[in-house]
Amino acid sequence: MAVLGTDWTLAGHAGEIPEGQVKQVTVGDVRLAVCNLDGKFFAIEDVCTHDNGPLNQGCLEGEEIECPRHGALFNVRTGEATGMPAVMPVRTFAVHLDGDAIYVHVA
Ligand code: FES
Incomplete structure (x- = not known):
């Protein structure tokens, strides 16, 4: 394993998140949506900036995720x-x- 600082947290394993899928992970008091984009993983805060919708429940299309509440991208x-x-x-x-x-690095 690479040497990572203490701000790095294990968020799961690649096999748990198929391509085009999203997994919700909580690190401390931060909710994350970890996304598999063509085999590359990205993490965003799992809180829509419009009205706090849960982005992990949205549809991932290409590089965009759609909020399940009102459709923000x-x-x-x-x-x-x-x-x-x-x-x-x-x-x-x-x-x-x-x-x-x-x-994931959550500081
Ligand atoms: S809460 Fe996400 S679009 Fe409204």
């Missing part, structure tokens, strides 16, 4: 809000893949 690589009604980005978190283990 977010780019899971950048966190950018790409579709109304959200205008503010969601937080993104660094991800490190070590073999099958997915680590």
